Amino acid sequence: MTDSTLRTLVILPTYDEKDNVTPLSEEILGLSSRIEILVVDDASPDGTGDVVEELGKRNSRIHLLRRSGKLGLGTAYLAGFQYGLDNGYDLIFTMDADRSHNPKYLPAMLEMLDDMDMVVGSRYVPGGGIDNWQLHRRLLSNFANFYTRSALRVTVHDCTAGFRGYRREVLETVDPFRVKSSGYSFLYEMVWRVTRAGFRIGEVPIVFEPRFAGASKINSSEIYIAAFRVLMIAIFPPKVPKRKDH
Numbered sequence: 001m002t003d004s005t006l007r008t009l010v011i012l013p014t015y016d017e018k019d020n021v022t023p024l025s026e027e028i029l030g031l032s033s034r035i036e037i038l039v040v041d042d043a044s045p046d047g048t049g050d051v052v053e054e055l056g057k058r059n060s061r062i063h064l065l066r067r068s069g070k071l072g073l074g075t076a077y078l079a080g081f082q083y084g085l086d087n088g089y090d091l092i093f094t095m096d097a098d099r100s101h102n103p104k105y106l107p108a109m110l111e112m113l114d115d116m117d118m119v120v121g122s123r124y125v126p127g128g129g130i131d132n133w134q135l136h137r138r139l140l141s142n143f144a145n146f147y148t149r150s151a152l153r154v155t156v157h158d159c160t161a162g163f164r165g166y167r168r169e170v171l172e173t174v175d176p177f178r179v180k181s182s183g184y185s186f187l188y189e190m191v192w193r194v195t196r197a198g199f200r201i202g203e204v205p206i207v208f209e210p211r212f213a214g215a216s217k218i219n220s221s222e223i224y225i226a227a228f229r230v231l232m233i234a235i236f237p238p239k240v241p242k243r244k245d246h
C-alpha cells in the first residue's frame with residue numbers, strides 16, 4: 001500500500017450476516033489505519049444491524065447505514081457510494097460480507113489503484129479461482145462472464161465480481177445513480193460504464209471462497225433479468241459521461 005494518505009472506505013452490504021460481520025470487520029480494519037468500513041444493512045431479521053451498531057460504539061472506523069427493509073444489492077451499493085462521496089473518501093471499495101471475499105487481497109488491490117482508476121478482484125485471471133463451488137454454479141458463472149464480455153465488448157474478465165475498488169473521480173464521473181440495474185446486472189453495468197467513460201480497470205487475481213455462515217440470497221429469476229439487461233445495454237447503450245482529463 002504505497003500512498004497511505006488516501007482515505008479508504010470499504011462498503012459491506014449485509015442481509016443476515018451476523019456471524020460473519022464481526023470477524024470480517026476486524027480483519028479489514030487490521031490491515032491499515034487508513035481504512036474505514038460502512039455496513040449497509042437492510043433490516044436483517046437476524047439482528048446484523050444491532051451487532052454492527054455495537055461494533056461502531058467501540059470503534060469509530062465502523063459506520064452503519066440502516067435501511068428499512070430488503071431493498072436489494074444494487075441500491076445498497078448506491079447508498080454506500082453516496083455516503084463515501086459525501087464524506088470525502090478517496091477510494092471506495094465494495095465486498096461481500098459473507099467472507100467469500102478475503103480481505104488479504106485488499107493491499108494488492110489498493111496498490112493497483114495507484115495506477116488504475118478501478119480495480120476488480122477477479123476469479124478469471126491467472127492465479128484467481130473459485131474454491132469449492134458446485135459444477136453447475138461454476139459453469140453458470142463462466143458462461144455469464146463470457147456472454148457479458150462478448151456482448152458488451154469489455155476487457156474485464158470477471159464482470160460479476162462484487163469485490164472491487166473505485167477512485168472517487170470514477171464514481172463522480174460515471175454517475176452510478178443513473179444505473180437502472182440491480183443485483184448482478186448492476187455489477188457489469190458499472191464495468192461497462194467505467195470502460196465507456198475512458199477509465200482504466202485493473203484486475204487482481206482472487207480465490208473466491210464459499211460463504212462462511214448463513215444462507216445464499218440469489219435466486220434464478222435474477223439470472224434471467226441480468227441476461228436480458230446485457231442485451232438491452234448492448235442494443236440501446238445508455239449515454240455515459242467521459243472522464244475529464246482525456
Ligand SMILES: Nc1nc2c(ncn2[C@@H]2O[C@H](COP(=O)(O)OP(=O)(O)OP(=O)(O)O)[C@@H](O)[C@H]2O)c(=O)[nH]1
Nearest residue numbers: 013014015040042072073076096097098211216217
Ligand atoms: N443490504 C443488502 N445486502 C444484501 C442484499 N442481498 C444480498 N446482500 C449482501 O450482499 C452480499 C452478497 O450476497 P450473497 O447472498 O452472498 O450472494 P452470492 O455471493 O451471489 O451467493 P452465496 O455466497 O452463494 O450466498 C452479502 O454480503 C449479502 O449479505 C440486500 O438486499 N441488501
Ligand SMILES: [Mg+2]
Nearest residue numbers: 096098100211
Ligand atoms: Mg456470497
